[in-house]
Amino acid sequence: xxxxxxxxxxxxxxxxxxxxxxxxxxxxxxxxxxxxxxxxxxxxxxxxxxxxxxxxxxxxxxxxxxxxxxxxxxxxxxxxxxxxxxxxxxxxxxxxxxxxxxxxxxxxxxxxxxxxxxxxxxxxxxxxxxxxxxxxxxxxxxxxxxxxxxxxxxxxxxxxxxxxxxxxxxxxxxxxxxxxxxxxxxxxxxxxxxxxxxxxxxxxxxxxxxxxxxxxxxxxxxxxxxxxxxxxxxxxxxxxxxxxxxxxxxxxxx
Amino acid sequence: xxxxxxxxxxxxxxxxxxxxxxxxxxxxxxxxxxxxxxxxxxxxxxxxxxxxxxxxxxxxxxxxxxxxxxxxxxxxxxxxxxxxxxxxxxxxxxxxxxxxxxxxxxxxxxxxxxxxxxxxxxxxxxxxxxxxxxxxxxxxxxxxxxxxxxxxxxxxxxxxxxxxxxxxxxxxxxxxxxxxxxxxxxxxxxxxxxxxxxxxxxxxxxxxxxxxxxxxxxxxxxxxxxxxxxxxxxxxxxxxxxxxxxxxxxxxxxxxxxxxxxxxxxxxxxxxxxxxxxxxxx
Numbered sequence: 210x211x212x213x214x215x216x217x218x219x220x221x222x223x224x225x226x227x228x229x230x231x232x233x234x235x236x237x238x239x240x241x242x243x244x245x246x247x248x249x250x251x252x253x254x255x256x257x258x259x260x261x262x263x264x265x266x267x268x269x270x271x272x273x274x275x276x277x278x279x280x281x282x283x284x285x286x287x288x289x290x291x292x293x294x295x296x297x298x299x300x301x302x303x304x305x306x307x308x309x310x311x312x313x314x315x316x317x318x319x320x321x322x323x324x325x326x327x328x329x330x331x332x333x334x335x336x337x338x339x340x341x342x343x344x345x346x347x348x349x350x351x352x353x354x355x356x357x358x359x360x361x362x363x364x365x366x367x368x369x370x371x372x373x374x375x376x377x378x379x380x381x382x383x384x385x386x387x388x389x390x391x392x393x394x395x396x397x398x399x400x401x402x403x404x405x406x407x408x409x410x411x412x413x414x415x416x417x418x419x420x421x422x423x424x425x426x427x428x429x430x431x432x433x434x435x436x437x438x439x440x441x442x443x444x445x446x447x448x449x450x451x452x453x454x455x456x457x458x459x460x461x462x463x
Numbered sequence: 464x465x466x467x468x469x470x471x472x473x474x475x476x477x478x479x480x481x482x483x484x485x486x487x488x489x490x491x492x493x494x495x496x497x498x499x500x501x502x503x504x505x506x507x508x509x510x511x512x513x514x515x516x517x518x519x520x521x522x523x524x525x526x527x528x529x530x531x532x533x534x535x536x537x538x539x540x541x542x543x544x545x546x547x548x549x550x551x552x553x554x555x556x557x558x559x560x561x562x563x564x565x566x567x568x569x570x571x572x573x574x575x576x577x578x579x580x581x582x583x584x585x586x587x588x589x590x591x592x593x594x595x596x597x598x599x600x601x602x603x604x605x606x607x608x609x610x611x612x613x614x615x616x617x618x619x620x621x622x623x624x625x626x627x628x629x630x631x632x633x634x635x636x637x638x639x640x641x642x643x644x645x646x647x648x649x650x651x652x653x654x655x656x657x658x659x660x661x662x663x664x665x666x667x668x669x670x671x672x673x674x675x676x677x678x679x680x681x682x683x684x685x686x687x688x689x690x691x692x693x694x695x696x697x698x699x700x701x702x703x704x705x706x707x708x709x710x711x712x713x714x715x716x717x718x719x720x721x722x723x724x725x726x727x728x729x730x731x732x733x734x735x736x737x738x739x740x741x742x743x744x745x
Binding site: 263264265284285286287289290291293302303304305306308309310312313314316317319321322347349351352369 | 626627630634640641643645646647687688691692693696697
């Protein structure tokens with residue numbers, strides 16, 4: 210697949226908190242249809258970077274553009290589906306069925322006072338089928354397992370028919386089998402539906418075959434254009450500040 | 464024999480009810496009470512889900528400042544209460560969103576500050592009398608036709624605003640940041656929610672009282688949450704609990720000459736305890 214249109218354009222981005230430099234002079238583009246992996250140690254600024262891309266944090270300096278527009282002028286947030294870090298940590302007493310949560314994905318597409326249209330129901334059903342949660346539709350979300358909740362949160366993000374999906378370690382605390390299913394779903398969303406994916410994870414080894422580029426973030430950003438070949442054990446050890454190695458997942462049988 | 468006794472009791476209750484409803488002040492109390500129950504429970508569901516339950520107590524105390532100003536200045540205390548509660552709600556939301564202060568600390572500061580201001584105004588104006596007492600604890604005798612009209616009209620507008628943005632407010636209650644990143648105007652809607660809550664609380668002080676309205680807003684929703692249903696069912700259950708509590712509360716208040724607000728709150732507390740027991744058995 211060839212990527213042309215830049216979705217995100219980030220230039221000379223800096224972020225300081227109480228004079229401490231969290232992100233230092235970061236520049237990159239994310240192009241339409243790309244699958245970007247972001248790795249880095251805890252506290253290295255990955256989540257901060259994503260939050261700035263989404264307008265949840267203001268950079269100290271630098272510029273971010275989405276679809277060619279400056280953040281403050283951008284209005285089409287419904288094009289972006291976001292699954293935050295704490296996605297699977299749902300308040301168990303929150304009164305929401307799986308259907309209620311996935312319906313939320315249509316909120317910004319619906320007019321005031323309007324109910325769910327036939328089209329809305331179709332999109333929501335489709336998102337639930339893709340994430341394999343249709344049979345859980347009437348379950349209270351707080352009663353689900355971590356893996357099921359993770360899929361529900363992604364179904365909500367998908368129900369907004371996003372062009373870009375941003376996921377911040379949504380699989381924390383989820384068992385390996387559920388994680389592998391989840392990675393397969395992301396791969397198919399990117400390859401078959403052309404959805405741009407930005408995925409923060411520590412499990413780079415299992416997605417290294419799927420991603421187009423890998424960003425390593427630890428105050429500064431390093432972009433690996435061919436993550437499978439260029440990311441060495443030495444790089445990983447430098448990034449994480451400890452002896453690290455890349456484990457490739459043989460999910461494709463090669 | 465036992466059946467005859469039950470039948471006799473029901474008939475005598477029926478007679479008492481029809482007697483009670485002949486009084487225009489009781490009709491006013493029932494209409495105002497039911498409208499307030501609907502308003503408080505629906506808005507209360509959002510407030511509880513936002514973990515913002517203490518806002519009702521703080522705004523009720525701010526409304527008391529309005530009542531005090533109204534009584535001292537000879538203005539309609541309900542109107543002044545609505546205005547002061549609204550201003551207070553905007554201040555709370557502004558402080559919370561702009562200065563990243565702890566929400567509960569903001570509420571505690573404004574609660575005690577409002578009460579202090581209300582007490583000073585009332586003592587300076589020499590208006591510490593039964594009239595103020597009725598606004599503290601609620602009094603069905605004090606609900607006039609004008610109050611009913613105001614509660615129905617202003618409350619109706621507040622409820623319409625709440626329902627108009629209910630899907631957005633529900634999303635915000637679930638996850639404020641995710642709602643924001645999907646294009647929902649979170650800041651504006653947070654201001655809308657606290658404004659609607661302020662109006663509803665100020666309207667309720669006549670019937671339930673400023674010290675007790677928080678309970679009518681929060682307890683029905685917390686009781687409904689025990690049943691672990693979806694959003695619509697939870698809201699409808701909260702509404703049902705609030706309306707039943709108000710109807711029983713006002714009836715018992717009339718029957719035994721008790722303060723209406725306290726009686727309503729005891730009824731809703733009873734429902735809450737039953738909800739806890741029923742759902743702990745599951």
